[in-house]
Amino acid sequence: MKEKLEKIRSEALAKIEESLDMDKLNEIRVAYLGKKGELTEVLKGMRNVSPEDRPKVGQMVNDTRAAIEAKLEETKNAFAAKMREEQLKAEVIDVTLPAKKTKVGHSHPNSVALDEVERIFIGMGYEVVEGPEVEYDYYNFEALNIPANHPAKDEQDTFYINKDIVLRTQTSPVQVRTMEKQKPPIRVIAPGRVFRADEVDATHSPCFHQIEGLVIDKGITFSDLKGTLAEFAKELFGPETKVKFRPHHFPFTEPSAEVDVTCFKCGGKGCRMCKGSGWIEILGCGMVHPKVLRMSGIDPEEYSGFAFGVGLERIALLKYEIDDMRLMYENDDRFLKQF
Ligand SMILES: [Zn+2]
Numbered sequence: 001m002k003e004k005l006e007k008i009r010s011e012a013l014a015k016i017e018e019s020l021d022m023d024k025l026n027e028i029r030v031a032y033l034g035k036k037g038e039l040t041e042v043l044k045g046m047r048n049v050s051p052e053d054r055p056k057v058g059q060m061v062n063d064t065r066a067a068i069e070a071k072l073e074e075t076k077n078a079f080a081a082k083m084r085e086e087q088l089k090a091e092v093i094d095v096t097l098p099a100k101k102t103k104v105g106h107s108h109p110n111s112v113a114l115d116e117v118e119r120i121f122i123g124m125g126y127e128v129v130e131g132p133e134v135e136y137d138y139y140n141f142e143a144l145n146i147p148a149n150h151p152a153k154d155e156q157d158t159f160y161i162n163k164d165i166v167l168r169t170q171t172s173p174v175q176v177r178t179m180e181k182q183k184p185p186i187r188v189i190a191p192g193r194v195f196r197a198d199e200v201d202a203t204h205s206p207c208f209h210q211i212e213g214l215v216i217d218k219g220i221t222f223s224d225l226k227g228t229l230a231e232f233a234k235e236l237f238g239p240e241t242k243v244k245f246r247p248h249h250f251p252f253t254e255p256s257a258e259v260d261v262t263c264f265k266c267g268g269k270g271c272r273m274c275k276g277s278g279w280i281e282i283l284g285c286g287m288v289h290p291k292v293l294r295m296s297g298i299d300p301e302e303y304s305g306f307a308f309g310v311g312l313e314r315i316a317l318l319k320y321e322i323d324d325m326r327l328m329y330e331n332d333d334r335f336l337k338q339f
Contacts, residue, residue: 001060008038043061109316109328110209120232124231125187134161135168142295143176143296144172174188176295179293185217190214209312214306216304217303217305245258253292259284263280284309286306286307287305313325320338320339
């Protein structure tokens with residue numbers, strides 16, 4: 001019996017010694033200490049041991065079991081330590097690697113252009129005001145001298161919420177709201193989002209931005225308008241910039257004009273940017289129509305004023321030489337971070 005136990009013990013210890021992983025250790029545990037293991041078989045043979053020898057043999061079986069368990073435990077710990085070490089080696093931190101950069105947000109070209117335009121007009125004493133994007137038909141059209149049968153009211157151009165409420169098609173309703181609220185002198189710009197039922201292409205979007213300007217005071221004339229916009233163009237596109245006023249028609253101004261600036265790229269000689277003409281159209285403007293003044297509670301006999309509207313995207317596209325308006329709305333980081 002004693003020999004048998006010693007044989008089991010030395011065999012088990014040798015096998016543990018040779019084992020290479022946890023799985024093998026478990027196999028050995030089952031083979032020797034399990035319910036059908038070799039040591040258990042020996043215990044079953046206790047029946048044949050004389051009663052006086054039983055305590056001694058029992059002690060020997062326990063010692064054997066303890067020795068095997070101790071060796072298993074020791075080897076298991078060694079394996080665990082080795083695995084941890086290997087893991088640490090594999091996960092070692094290379095402190096010489098460059099750190100991950102935190103991405104910091106960036107102003108959109110529209111915002112950069114708007115900041116610039118606001119800076120110029122605030123410098124001339126203007127106040128920045130805002131108005132609602134969901135607007136009454138009255139403010140968007142009627143109060144701006146655009147009667148019910150006017151083509152600008154065509155449902156193809158305007159998003160109607162219902163027959164009285166629209167998504168504003170221009171920032172001009174802010175003119176009316178300002179005149180209703182404020183007594184002249186008025187000197188404001190109103191930047192904001194506007195909406196038109198346009199298909200998306202390189203120069204159109206159903207949602208874009210305008211900046212409206214309005215000045216009302218006693219004795220305001222067309223030459224004030226010209227001087228203001230000439231100064232604006234110089235500030236925005238450079239001191240050599242010249243402006244040209246072409247007669248035009250807008251329902252809410254009379255007389256009305258469209259304004260071109262000399263091409264800042266070629267200085268007016270003609271290039272790809274200005275399509276060879278030397279001029280680039282930038283905005284529409286005019287003297288506020290007496291009917292518009294009167295509807296907003298301002299006496300056109302006492303006061304006069306001018307208004308202008310400029311597309312913010314148009315400024316940004318020109319200034320940064322972007323040839324496709326769609327780029328402005330795609331949120332492509334590679335595009336946006338250039339400005
Ligand atoms: Zn040019």
